[in-house]
Structures are given as structure tokens and as C-alpha cells.
Amino acid sequence: MRKLILLILVSILLCSAARAETLVVWFSCTGNTEALAHTAAGTLNADLWQIVPEKPYSDEDLNYHDSSCRANREQADPACRPTLLGTVDVTLYDAIVLAYPIWWGEEPRIVDTWIESVDLAGKQLAAICTSGGSGIQTSYAHLQEKAPDALWLGAERFSANTTPAELSEWCASIGLEKENEVNMRIAIGDHILTVRLADNESTAALKALLENGPVTLPASNYGGFEKVCPIGTRLPSHDEYTVTQPGDVMLYAGSSIVLFHGSNSWEYTRLGSIDEMTNLSGILNGNENEITLSLE
Ligand SMILES: Cc1cc2nc3c(=O)[nH]c(=O)nc-3n(C[C@H](O)[C@H](O)[C@H](O)COP(=O)(O)O)c2cc1C
Numbered sequence: 663m664r665k666l667i668l669l670i671l672v673s674i675l676l677c678s679a680a681r682a683e684t685l686v687v688w689f690s691c692t693g694n695t696e697a698l699a700h701t702a703a704g705t706l707n708a709d710l711w712q713i714v715p716e717k718p719y720s721d722e723d724l725n726y727h728d729s730s731c732r733a734n735r736e737q738a739d740p741a742c743r744p745t746l747l748g749t750v751d752v753t754l755y756d757a758i759v760l761a762y763p764i765w766w767g768e769e770p771r772i773v774d775t776w777i778e779s780v781d782l783a784g785k786q787l788a789a790i791c792t793s794g795g796s797g798i799q800t801s802y803a804h805l806q807e808k809a810p811d812a813l814w815l816g817a818e819r820f821s822a823n824t825t826p827a828e829l830s831e832w833c834a835s836i837g838l839e840k841e842n843e844v845n846m847r848i849a850i851g852d853h854i855l856t857v858r859l860a861d862n863e864s865t866a867a868l869k870a871l872l873e874n875g876p877v878t879l880p881a882s883n884y885g886g887f888e889k890v891c892p893i894g895t896r897l898p899s900h901d902e903y904t905v906t907q908p909g910d911v912m913l914y915a916g917s918s919i920v921l922f923h924g925s926n927s928w929e930y931t932r933l934g935s936i937d938e939m940t941n942l943s944g945i946l947n948g949n950e951n952e953i954t955l956s957l958e
Pocket residue numbers: 689690691692693694695696724725726733734762763764765766767768792793794795796797
């Protein structure tokens with residue numbers, strides 16, 4: 663009976679932790695904005711939703727050197743609204759980050775299709791883009807015109823490999839921070855690192871583990887880019903192929919916490935990102951062979 667009650671309590675905890683209040687909506691054809699959107703979602707503990715065109719863009723469609731290619735024709739017609747697949751329930755979210763590439767100095771027309779298809783009144787909105795060099799301001803003005811009742815917080819151009827710390831700094835600067843965020847502390851030698859935890863089943867289980875007090879784990883350096891810390895138990899995992907960035911805290915094989923001070927490509931579940939990046943390699947690649955985790 664006790665076990666049953668415990669199971670129900672854990673299920674309630676996991677379900678209540680499953681919904682993020684921030685959504686990153688992204689459109690990308692060649693992967694740059696996709697990478698940026700994933701970093702933004704990790705940083706903000708946000709859900710992700712992809713703008714998928716009914717008719718995918720081929721390489722030919724995107725060849726802007728050809729004046730009659732599909733993308734160029736669409737951009738030349740401000741009234742063009744390419745059809746998109748699927749919908750997202752924006753009523754579930756308080757804040758939305760819209761990520762897109764710049765096409766001919768503007769937002770792709772399919773981004774207009776999306777923004778005109780949803781009611782963003784009262785939502786916090788921010789825009790981020792990737793581009794070959796053009797800025798975001800023209801597209802930002804267009805988006806603001808199309809959703810005048812949203813609370814627009816700001817817009818910025820980023821590179822595809824922007825780090826979680828850089829994005830986090832910008833998000834904080836425009837007031838885009840998750841409320842009620844739970845942070846985890848990692849004590850390692852004389853250092854304390856703060857980790858913004860992602861909002862998923864794995865971190866819910868990790869928080870449950872730490873609710874009784876700090877937990878010390880063995881730790882060893884690996885590959886010149888990470889510190890691996892076996893948890894001694896399994897956490898739920900939803901591994902995805904990820905190119906990790908310095909500062910990423912990932913769950914490996916459901917049973918080890920991995921702290922990155924460099925980059926690696928593998929299947930992981932995101933647990934969060936380390937806030938403070940100063941001398942991260944020095945701290946994580948040192949001789950310490952244990953870490954202590956606790957909730958803030
Ligand atoms: C049709 C088209 C038009 C573009 N126009 C611009 C532009 O005006 N200014 C610019 O800096 N980059 C421009 N680019 C480059 C993209 O903005 C850049 O490669 C972006 O990172 C692509 O994002 P993605 O990989 O998420 O699709 C253009 C690309 C395409 C396909």
C-alpha cells in the first residue's frame with residue numbers, strides 16, 4: 663500500500679513537472695536556426711515546436727542566386743503565406759521565443775503564416791534569428807505589426823553555435839526568465855557551480871533524489887571534454903543525438919551525469935546548463951574525483 667501511495671505521489675510530481683511555460687517556435691531549412699532554437703529551449707527549460715512547411719524547401723527552392731527560386735518568389739510577395747503543417751496550442755504558454763533565418767533582410771513568409779494563425783495577445787514574445795550577417799530589426803518590426811497585442815520583449819541575431827551562457831545572458835537582459843526555476847548546485851573542490859535545470863522527467867526524478875539532502879557522486883575526467891559522474895541508480899531518459907556545448911549538464915545512458923567543458927556528439931538527455939562559465943575547463947578538468955549535488 664505504501665509503495666502504491668509513493669508511486670502515485672511520484673507520478674503526480676512527474677506530471678506536474680512535465681509542462682514548460684515557455685515555448686520556442688522555430689523554422690529552419692539548413693540547420694543553423696534549429697541549433698540555436700535547441701540551445702534556447704535548453705537554456706529556458708522551454709518546449710520546442712517546429713514550423714514545418716506543407717511543401718518542404720528543396721536546395722533549388724533555397725538557391726537565392728536564382729532570382730526565380732521559390733524562396734525568392736515568396737519573399738518578393740509580402741502577401742504570400744506558404745501553408746504549414748500542424749498547430750501548437752499557445753494557450754499553454756506565457757512566453758514564446760520565435761527563431762527563424764533571415765531571408766532577403768526579412769522573416770521567411772512562412773513565419774508570417776504562423777504568427778497570423780495564433781492569438782498572441784498578452785503573451786511575452788521575443789525573436790531570435792540566424793543570418794549571413796543581416797540584422798533582425800526589419801523582421802522584428804514586421805512581426806510586431808502582425809501581433810500588436812503581444813508583449814514584445816526584444817530581438818537579437820545569434821550565430822548557430824551560440825552557447826547556453828550567452829543566450830541565457832541575453833534572455834535575462836530582456837526579462838525572459840523562468841519563474842519558480844529550480845537550480846541545482848554542484849560542489850566540486852572549492853568551487854560551487856549553479857545549474858539551471860531543464861524541465862523534464864529526468865530532472866524531476868533527480869530533484870526527487872536530492873530532496874532528502876545533498877548527494878555525493880564519484881567523478882572522473884574523460885576525453886578532455888567532460889567529467890563523468892555515475893549516479894548509482896537509473897533516471898528516466900529520453901536520449902537525443904546532441905552536439906554538446908561547454909556548460910551542458912547531460913544524462914548519459916540513464917545512469918551518469920556528465921558535465922561538459924568541451925564538446926562531444928552523442929545521445930544524451932539534457933539535465934540543464936551551468937550558469938557560470940569562467941574557468942570551466944580548469945574546474946571540471948581538475949583532479950577532484952567526487953562532486954556533491956544539492957538543490958538551491
Ligand atoms: C532565400 C535566402 C535568402 C537569404 N537572405 C539573407 C539575407 O538577406 N541576409 C543574410 O544575412 N543572410 C541571408 N540568407 C542566409 C541565411 O539567413 C542563413 O544562412 C541562415 O543561418 C539560414 O538558417 P537555417 O540554417 O536555419 O535555414 C538567406 C538565405 C536564403 C536561403
